[in-house]
Amino acid sequence: MTTRDSILAAVHAGLGGLRAEPDAIAAEAAGLLADLDAIRPRLAAPDPVDAFEIKAAALGTTIERVRHLDDVPAAVGRYLAAQGLPPAAAVQQTAALTALSWEGIAQDMATAPDQPAAVGLARLGIAESGSIVIHSATDSPILLAFLPLHHIVVLHASSVVAHLEDYARLLDGGSQPRNAILITGPSGTTDIEGSYVRGAHGPGFVHVIIVNDRSRA
Amino acid sequence: MTAQDQTSFKARAGAALADTTLKLAIDRTTGTAERKRAAALAGFPEFEAARARGAAIKDHVIANLDHYLETFERNATAAGAKVHWAATAEEACDIVVRLCREADAKHVTRSKSMLGEEIHLPDALATAGIERVETDLAEHIIQLAGEHPSHIIWPAMHRTREQVAVLFNADHKPPPDAEDPASMVQSARRVLREKFLSADVGISGANFLVADTGATCTVTNEGNAELTTTPPRVHIVTAGIEKLVPTTAHAFALLRLLVRSATGGELTQYTTFHCGPKRPGDADGPEEMHIVLVDNGRSRMIKDEFREMLRCIRCGACMNHCVVYRQIGGHAYGGTYPGPMGAVLTPVLDGLKQSRDLPFACTMNGRCAEVCPVRIPLPTLLRAWRVRSWEEGLEKAPMRAGLGLWATLARRPGLYRLASAIAVRTLRVLGRSGWIRSLPLAGGWTEHRDLPAPAGGTFMERYKAERAKGDSR
Amino acid sequence: MSTASGPRVGLFVTCLVDAMRPQIGFAALQLLEEAGCRVEVPRQQTCCGQPAWNSGDAADAASIARQVIAAFEPYDYLVAPSGSCAGTITHYPELLARDPVWGPRAAALAAKTHEVLSFLVDVLGYTPTGLRLDASATYHDSCSGLRELGVHDQPRALLAAVEGLELRPLEGDNVCCGFGGTFCVKYPAISNAIITEKAEAIDATGADLLLAGDLGCLMNMAGKLHRRGSKVRCYHTIEIIAGGGAGPAIGETP
Numbered sequence: 001m002t003t004r005d006s007i008l009a010a011v012h013a014g015l016g017g018l019r020a021e022p023d024a025i026a027a028e029a030a031g032l033l034a035d036l037d038a039i040r041p042r043l044a045a046p047d048p049v050d051a052f053e054i055k056a057a058a059l060g061t062t063i064e065r066v067r068h069l070d071d072v073p074a075a076v077g078r079y080l081a082a083q084g085l086p087p088a089a090a091v092q093q094t095a096a097l098t099a100l101s102w103e104g105i106a107q108d109m110a111t112a113p114d115q116p117a118a119v120g121l122a123r124l125g126i127a128e129s130g131s132i133v134i135h136s137a138t139d140s141p142i143l144l145a146f147l148p149l150h151h152i153v154v155l156h157a158s159s160v161v162a163h164l165e166d167y168a169r170l171l172d173g174g175s176q177p178r179n180a181i182l183i184t185g186p187s188g189t190t191d192i193e194g195s196y197v198r199g200a201h202g203p204g205f206v207h208v209i210i211v212n213d214r215s216r217a
Numbered sequence: 218m219t220a221q222d223q224t225s226f227k228a229r230a231g232a233a234l235a236d237t238t239l240k241l242a243i244d245r246t247t248g249t250a251e252r253k254r255a256a257a258l259a260g261f262p263e264f265e266a267a268r269a270r271g272a273a274i275k276d277h278v279i280a281n282l283d284h285y286l287e288t289f290e291r292n293a294t295a296a297g298a299k300v301h302w303a304a305t306a307e308e309a310c311d312i313v314v315r316l317c318r319e320a321d322a323k324h325v326t327r328s329k330s331m332l333g334e335e336i337h338l339p340d341a342l343a344t345a346g347i348e349r350v351e352t353d354l355a356e357h358i359i360q361l362a363g364e365h366p367s368h369i370i371w372p373a374m375h376r377t378r379e380q381v382a383v384l385f386n387a388d389h390k391p392p393p394d395a396e397d398p399a400s401m402v403q404s405a406r407r408v409l410r411e412k413f414l415s416a417d418v419g420i421s422g423a424n425f426l427v428a429d430t431g432a433t434c435t436v437t438n439e440g441n442a443e444l445t446t447t448p449p450r451v452h453i454v455t456a457g458i459e460k461l462v463p464t465t466a467h468a469f470a471l472l473r474l475l476v477r478s479a480t481g482g483e484l485t486q487y488t489t490f491h492c493g494p495k496r497p498g499d500a501d502g503p504e505e506m507h508i509v510l511v512d513n514g515r516s517r518m519i520k521d522e523f524r525e526m527l528r529c530i531r532c533g534a535c536m537n538h539c540v541v542y543r544q545i546g547g548h549a550y551g552g553t554y555p556g557p558m559g560a561v562l563t564p565v566l567d568g569l570k571q572s573r574d575l576p577f578a579c580t581m582n583g584r585c586a587e588v589c590p591v592r593i594p595l596p597t598l599l600r601a602w603r604v605r606s607w608e609e610g611l612e613k614a615p616m617r618a619g620l621g622l623w624a625t626l627a628r629r630p631g632l633y634r635l636a637s638a639i640a641v642r643t644l645r646v647l648g649r650s651g652w653i654r655s656l657p658l659a660g661g662w663t664e665h666r667d668l669p670a671p672a673g674g675t676f677m678e679r680y681k682a683e684r685a686k687g688d689s690r
Numbered sequence: 691m692s693t694a695s696g697p698r699v700g701l702f703v704t705c706l707v708d709a710m711r712p713q714i715g716f717a718a719l720q721l722l723e724e725a726g727c728r729v730e731v732p733r734q735q736t737c738c739g740q741p742a743w744n745s746g747d748a749a750d751a752a753s754i755a756r757q758v759i760a761a762f763e764p765y766d767y768l769v770a771p772s773g774s775c776a777g778t779i780t781h782y783p784e785l786l787a788r789d790p791v792w793g794p795r796a797a798a799l800a801a802k803t804h805e806v807l808s809f810l811v812d813v814l815g816y817t818p819t820g821l822r823l824d825a826s827a828t829y830h831d832s833c834s835g836l837r838e839l840g841v842h843d844q845p846r847a848l849l850a851a852v853e854g855l856e857l858r859p860l861e862g863d864n865v866c867c868g869f870g871g872t873f874c875v876k877y878p879a880i881s882n883a884i885i886t887e888k889a890e891a892i893d894a895t896g897a898d899l900l901l902a903g904d905l906g907c908l909m910n911m912a913g914k915l916h917r918r919g920s921k922v923r924c925y926h927t928i929e930i931i932a933g934g935g936a937g938p939a940i941g942e943t944p
Binding site (some may be wrong): 002003004006007008010011012013014015016019020022023026028029032033038040041055066113114115118126128129131136137138139140143145146164165168169171172176177178179180181182183184185186187188189190191192193194197199200201202203 | 405495
């Protein structure tokens with residue numbers, strides 16, 4: 001018997017040798033997520049984008065809202081200037097960002113190990129927790145979100161979902177990438193006497209530029 | 218077992234109690250953790266309902282564990298990961314060391330994993346001559362100090378900033394600019410950054426294994442897990458078989474409980490799902506992903522009285538709120554896991570005989586169970602170990618004899634009343650002032666506190682006398 | 691004044707109250723009768739069995755449990771001036787879970803077992819009247835009562851009815867005092883560290899009195915306070931509610 005089989009046999013025996021049908025197990029598992037509003041927090045504001053902003057700001061993430069995607073490079077320039085950084089950043093090589101006019105901002109094609117700033121596109125925002133979501137992909141290196149000191153994230157208002165489960169639902173159907181990462185505020189640590197220090201290994205600063213692409217009623 | 222187990226629990230606890238620096242360090246971190254947890258719960262009125270659901274999710278997984286293990290294996294394999302199985306700690310280490318050798322690894326980075334500590338992976342890598350770099354800041358500190366974690370969330374809780382500065386000044390080239398936490402964190406960032414990018418293998422644990430996607434989930438606040446698991450060519454995960462959840466949404470339901478209970482946050486900075494190696498064309502990521510599923514006593518727990526312990530999501534709230542932990546810290550417990558959850562788990566892992574003190578070194582005040590986010594009845598489980606200790610004859614003879622005599626009397630009310638009346642009279646004589654400062658056979662009490670003398674007469678005597686008076690009227 | 695129609699209560703005195711401080715038992719008796727109960731003190735009682743149970747001696751604990759069940763099952767309620775002992779009795783069903791005869795009897799007794807202060811408030815709706823005590827007091831929540839039986843608001847409500855009594859908050863009022871039954875003699879050094887912090891917190895309130903609902907915890911706290919030379923005087927809450935605040939505190943001679 002392989003180790004695998006002996007472990008499974010021990011588990012099976014521990015459970016009394018009984019085994020439910022997969023459909024029954026799935027139904028029971030789904031039932032455990034019924035009435036989600038009873039077991040999750042309410043949003044910090046009625047509008048998910050407002051709620052996202054409140055939560056993210058509370059974590060130390062800074063936020064700027066712009067009207068159009070075209071406004072992003074200027075907003076990045078303002079942020080870099082305000083931080084006293086040179087006008088340069090590693091920009092994620094994804095169509096939505098590379099199509100923009102980055103005049104005045106020097107673009108690094110790769111993220112250096114001590115990269116001061118990088119600009120990336122968020123796949124989603126989560127209102128409940130103020131998190132942004134990135135996925136690994138051909139045009140989305142994970143290290144872009146971890147090596148720089150300043151992580152500047154472009155987030156479309158239309159891609160803010162309310163709750164964590166709304167994001168989980170989008171992952172259903174075999175669309176799971178190698179890495180799906182929920183980033184909730186800047187990197188930090190409390191490992192020395194419980195005192196909070198920003199920028200442990202990942203970015204010490206997260207700046208979200210929200211593009212208001214929703215048609216407001 | 219760890220090296221510190223050579224001494225007795227009482228000796229370790231005594232040394233910890235004498236260490237005022239340790240007490241200061243523990244108070245600083247557990248105090249903050251307790252306050253932040255309370256604030257997080259105040260903002261989450263759904264917590265009680267959520268923890269009932271969290272417990273039910275874990276119970277459901279354990280009740281169908283064979284199904285979920287097979288489902289996870291199938292989906293992780295389909296995503297391109299290689300799944301390995303280890304019945305014991307030794308088997309798990311052997312697999313990891315073999316994988317490192319196959320990858321021709323000179324140095325590996327590791328992201329904090331208590332399962333890795335449980336199987337003594339650091340020792341196994343050292344024996345195999347593989348350089349290990351701990352990347353979590355606290356693990357980096359204790360690696361420099363040559364120690365084991367003293368807390369499952371804050372492994373270096375026992376060290377003050379001054380002590381950390383001594384370690385960093387000796388190891389970091391150049392040393393930190395200053396000895397405040399921010400400068401020391403900055404120094405560790407500088408030193409570890411190059412290690413991340415040149416590692417051959419990255420080893421992580423898993424907070425959850427998601428059955429329906431085959432993904433493993435890590436939760437870190439520093440970002441070290443992603444820097445550990447992305448640049449190297451090989452990513453190895455070690456995880457206990459109880460870490461399964463049915464779907465990503467179930468993991469989120471538990472994450473809400475885990476994070477609030479552990480650090481008082483709502484979601485940790487980095488919640489990452491790792492599903493197989495990098496996909497064709499991916500900009501970065503490892504070429505191989507291996508997942509080592511570790512039993513190490515867990516399958517046995519399914520059928521014994523400790524099954525509910527398999528719910529544990531390793532948040533550390535029980536130790537932060539434990540009066541004993543807060544006095545003696547984690548190392549005194551002598552196992553991988555300290556505090557109330559450790560007092561239940563260590564006898565499973567190391568055997569009851571070696572760790573018999575742990576279930577007894579508890580006042581049974583129930584605060585651990587009160588804060589447990591998945592409602593593990595920790596005092597009940599500790600009591601179960603006490604019953605086993607009694608049944609296996611591990612209780613020392615004087616205690617057995619004393620309890621036996623007491624139980625004999627307690628079952629004979631007439632005799633019991635006679636004996637208690639005599640005892641009360643004796644204590645009254647010894648404590649004429651109202652207090653007894655020293656009492657033979659009760660040195661454990663009177664060494665540290667006075668014993669109030671009985672107020673006079675037993676209740677039963679006086680009640681009988683009063684009733685007799687009442688009847689004669 | 692017991693009435694013929696009131697509930698029949700079996701008073702479980704507890705072994706510590708029986709031996710060390712009978713006035714707690716008499717205070718309970720007095721208040722239960724005032725609240726309209728017919729109170730009896732079954733002669734077949736000794737101890738709830740907690741020392742055996744907490745030591746892992748399940749057989750002796752079960753045998754003592756059967757004795758308590760037999761003695762108290764004729765009553766409408768079992769009431770004890772201790773959350774710890776009442777808590778143990780509510781655990782009898784676990785202890786006798788595999789016993790087809792005693793298991794259900796244990797469950798029936800557990801369902802009608804109460805700690806006295808919460809019984810007075812929750813079941814009898816009792817409010818003391820005409821009480822006056824000019825003093826400041828702080829209150830410690832004994833763990834078993836608090837966590838196993840939900841004793842928290844009731845003693846505070848009763849104490850609020852005492853005119854002249856100022857209740858001062860105790861930092862860490864829900865944190866164990868380090869008594870833990872056999873724990874305090876098995877691990878005296880750890881217990882001492884815990885009770886030292888508790889005594890410091892009690893002294894820091896500057897209150898005249900320390901009140902709690904369990905004699906074991908009270909003896910631990912009173913003993914430590916006295917060893918430290920503290921002037922804080924310790925009573926079981928029920929003594930104050932029964933008007934015994936003028937009597938000798940724990941460790942005082944009349």
